[in-house]
Amino acid sequence: MRPHEQNPPSFGQEVERCNDNKLLQLYEAALSGSLPTLTMLIRNDPQILHRASLSSRPETPLHISALSGHLDFTKDLLTRKPELASRLDSFKCSPLHLASAEGHTEIVKALLGANKEVCLVADEEGRIPLHLAAMRGKVEVIQELVDAQHDSIRQKLNGSTVLHLCVQFNQLEALKQLVTLVDENQLLDYTDHGGNTILHLAVMLRQLETITFLVSVPEIKAKINVLNRMGLSALDLLNHYPRDSKSLEIGEILIKAGSRSTPIQSQLVPVAVGREIQVETVNSRSFTSGLKGKTKSVYQKCKSYFKHRSDWVEEMQGTLMLVATLTATISFQVATNPPGGVWQQDYTNTTAGMFNCSKDYGKCVAGTAVLAYVFPGNYLVLTIVAIISFIASLSVVLLAISGLPLKNKLCTWLMTIAMIIAITFVLLTLVGAIVVVTPDHIFSTIAEALDVTEIIWIALVGIVAVFATIRLLFWLFRLLTKLKHFLRKMLSRPLRNQAPIC
Template sequence: MSTSYQHSDDMSGLYEASSIGCVDTLNQLLHQNPQILHKISLTSFTETPLHISSLFGHLDFTKALLSHKPQLALELDSSRSTPLHLASAEGHIQIVKELVKVKANREACLFPNEEGRIPLHYAAMRGRVEIAKELIRAKAESLSLHDNNGNNVLHFCVMYNHLETLKALVELEPQRSGEILNNRTFDGKNTILHLAVMFKQLETVRYLLSMSKIRAAARETGFTLHETLDRSPKDMKSLQIQVTLMKYGIKPESKEIDETQPPQTTTSDNICNSILKRIGNCYKIQDKDEWLKEMRGNLSLVAIMMSTISFQAVVNPPVGLTDQLQLSSSSSSSSSSLYSTHHRQKNPFLFSNTMSFVSSLSVALLLVSGFSLKNKVVMWVISLGMCVALTFLAIAYLYATSLNYGYDSNWVMLVFLAWIGLLLIITMLNTIRFFIWIVKISVRAVKLVVRQVKNQNGCCCFV
């Protein structure tokens, strides 16, 4: 029993020493129990001390372990990774050199883990150029291996945007790398050029297209390259990549013209449809739901502000109107009442202001009542109400301005006519849009009725 406990303590001490890189502790444990390294596989640990020392970069401890048991370099952990996987990913170049120094241990360069990735893949993913070179010198055939998804080392260089690593691998083994330049993933979609275009790596695209093998293959698959670019968000890099592809003669697939269809002729119907389509495009909105939310809030704010202005104009009437009342009043009591005397002079301002006040309040009430703005009729009524409110507010303003500053009636009439003209244009466009919607609804209803009648006739004939 005591021997079992001693063995467990020694093994725990070995793993603790590997985590801190203490060579003295390792030598002491080997002196006490020379077979301790050969009993590692009998423990419940998921990794060997060499995995741990390689992960943390303890060079002297790694050398000591390999000097006593070189076979540890080929042991796998729970994810089927060798110590070389861990050292390559972490960038410990000296440990990588020690792990591949023995010829038999170089087979670890070809060991795939549970994801099908070899140490070279992790070096490429992390941009470890020197480690990638060392691994290729040890096993050049590792360049051709791929993971479970069909990604080779060049795919990983592009996926993780390590252009310098990509260049180093291509230059180090031009023959082997040339054989895999145009390899696709297992789904048959992506070469390294497709990935570079997808991730908008402009410099990588230019470098890849500088190689004749990639250019030749790219001209045959130009459509998929441009299609990949079209699916990504448009920005300056997209335009630059598109120009680069065109520069190297990689053009999108041209659409063939169907000669069996007669050519389109320009008729009056086509002209009318074109005009109506242009009018519809003026009102076309990209994000309709977001626009409706903003529009409801903005209309409510404008309607409330207009009603407030109209109310304030009644409480504090224009100075010119008040002066006329004071001059025309025969007593002090009549001057204190704004709308009790001189009905003819006050009537235009009172009527316009009241109409603006009522119209704006009606619009605000309609907005807060819960009616959906997606309904065309509701939107048309709201637009009409806002036009009425704005028109009468403008009339009240012009009348108050003429009272305060005595402007010429011709000037007032000119401004009023300009406003009416603008209002008519807006009203006409909205009315046309409204009637277009009504026509579309009517056409759909007629088509539905015709379809139902045909179905009924067909059923009767069948009977």
């Protein structure tokens, strides 16, 4: 049977393929900024820009050219087809959005000359070109966009003005530029959805340079105590942050500028988290009084950090007993069912092959461990660590059920050390079992992994042991201090009660 012969492509298909190739060349020319290629394509096909506008591609050649920063190519496209300036891509971005985000000032000027109304067009996320320029800190582009459409300054993104975006994205130079373009008397009228001014937001984000600049603006300084919708000034917001050196420095700047705290006991305070503003309930604390407070001594800070929770052992008593029982079971299992099993019957050197059964009884006794005859040293170590793990686990269980005062720091320390020993020797039991059952051809690889595991475990155990020991030492120090005061009081009492000698 003859194979089916395919029909040659029709004339319409050939034309469509040719047009697709031309469009591909047009987009490649836009990406590279090749003006001669654009001229040649339009000379050969004057309708190519119209077909590009009607094609299924989301971006036009002007989008690609504006994004890539090809000025001459962009100007030529705008001259031939100016309506491309208002076309939106799949993200509802115009060429002006892309050029503004990338900071191509001259291309922005050319696009604004074609259609300045695009300044107020928002993309699918609600951002106008000015928002993108402010987020990227493109100062020159900001000037051009505001000159073209001054009302774009008042356009909000998710409740935030372009001034707030400069603070949020830490673009100080862009903020300085916008401050000069806004009516000075209306600077603090620009608020977000929570009524926060740009000074409120700068304090929430703890931007020291931005705050220093803002309080240097006379109009902002004159209204520095303006309140947001929750009745908080900028200094009120700072009161609810950790009092580190940065917060102290910001507080001094605000106080010198004339800021004052609002006397409120508790309130809802917005807290900046990354790029989001969340709201949480906190208690009001006076920042100014914190500046005058005395710094705690090193001992008091360490004492607070290593403060012992007296009830955690009782809360975890059931869990500790469960873990201790589990580790005891593992150790017991290794002792009674060692790796390699036990002899099922008595063997001699003749019947046992390569194994040495001449020790002890002159034979390999049924029920004894095979490993004890093959690797007696390794078997002895494995058994010892299993016994230690078993005893330590039972010690934890015994302490938990003994009725001893578990809130006592010494009992807590003993239980912690016993648990560390139990878990550590369970790990050593595992290591010993792996060593004796691993064949020689992969033992080196396993040994490297075990070495890394042991180092990590030693580091973790060291941290826990040091932490528990330091807490015990703090408790002993306090106990000895109390005992010292008690003995001094007892020794001084007879002297006070002694009758005078005549």
